[in-house]
Structure formats: structure tokens, C-alpha cells
Amino acid sequence: MPLSEHEQRLLDQIERELYAEDPKFASTVRGARLRRPARRRRIQGIALFIVGVALLVVGVMVKALWVADFPLMSVVGFLAMFFGVVVAIMSGRHPGGAEATKGPAKPKSSFTQRMEERFRQRFEE
Template sequence: MPLSEHEQRMLEQMERALYAEDPKFASALEGSGLRTYTRRRVYQAVAGFLVGIALLMAGMVAKQIWISVVGFLVMLGCAVLVVTGWRKVPKPGEQGAPGVRRQVRQRRSVMDRIEQRWQRRRDEQGQ
């Protein structure tokens, strides 16, 4: 459920107050920690994928099917982690950028106008 306009204004006021009070702390909360954590997780998953390939090949060379199956499962799990983790990485400057919020507000206002027009048409047809 999206925030109401009042809640958005309150949130923006709190953010501005936080930036004014402690800009260093506010910039630390901006999302760079999340970005670093997520990228590290993606890199670990890529390394795990390479280990899975090695297990798959070792199982084929040793003619042990179960090692190959384990290697394949490791590869599959790591591939899923890479794909889901990479989508979650915030772009630099994405969080805390005032332009992003403005775009969301503009889209919402467009949607509000469309909904108002739709409601007026329904009201006019009902009369």
C-alpha cells in the first residue's frame, strides 16, 4: 500500500531534518551498505557457481554421478542467488535522490487524473 501524501511529506521532513542534523550519518544510511552487501553476496554466488562447475566435471571424470548431481545443484542454487541478488542492487544515488520521489509523485498525479476522468465518465453514463 503506497504512502498517503501526508505521510510522504512527513517522511521527507524527517529526512531533511536527519540530513541537517547529521549529514555523515544520513549519507551512511543512504544505501551504500546494502549495495556493498548485495554485491558481495552476488560475487560469492558466482564463486559458488564456479565450484559447482568443478564438482560437475570432477564427478564426470571420477564417474561418480552423485558428485555431478551435487555440482549441478550447487550451480543452480548459485545461479538463482546471482539473478535475485543482482536485481536487488540499488543503483548509485537511487536512494535518497529527490528526483526519484518527484517522478513517483508525478506518475501518481497522472494516475489520479486518469482515475478522476474515468470516474467522471462512469458518472456521466450513469445519469
């Protein structure tokens, strides 16, 4: 749903004030893109998934690999598939997340205080 003209003007005003207040943060946010997983880790995850599929199929087909009428190799193959997907998807994420890189909190600026006050007024009315 598109913004109304009034909402678009408010958004433009907020953006201008954000650039004026903290240009480094504003440029970081504007240029931020989702991090892509590292190519090597993604390839490793895909390879582990393929090995898992092979183990799953071989474990079901070859009865000699069953342990007490249980396809143990197939279970190992499924786990390899699962961890391969996890490695491929999670390879670009940092363990500490955004909280690990945050520094001490800054005191609120007048712009931030005004925006919070406007937000509170909307819900009180």
C-alpha cells in the first residue's frame, strides 16, 4: 500500500534529520544489504547435503548395512543432510549477532525525543 502525501513528507523529513544527526549510521542503514554466506561454507554445506542423500539412499537399499532391522546408515545420511543445510544457511551469520558489536548507548537526541513523543501522542488520543 503506497504512502499518502503527508506520510511521504514525514518520512522524507525523518530521513533528512537522520542524515543531519548521524550521517555515518544513515549511510550504513541505507546501504545495508543482507550478508551472503561465505562461498566456501555454502559449497561445503551443499556437498554435505549431497553426501547425506547418497547415504540415505544406500542405507535403505543395502540390507547388509542395517543394524538389527534398522537402517542406521539412512539415519546418518538424514543427519548429514540436515547439518549440510544448516551449514549452508548459517554460514554468513556471526555468532554474537548485532548485540556483540554494539557499543555503549548514546544519549537520546532532541529528534529522537520528538519522534517518541509523537508516537506516544498517537496512541493516547
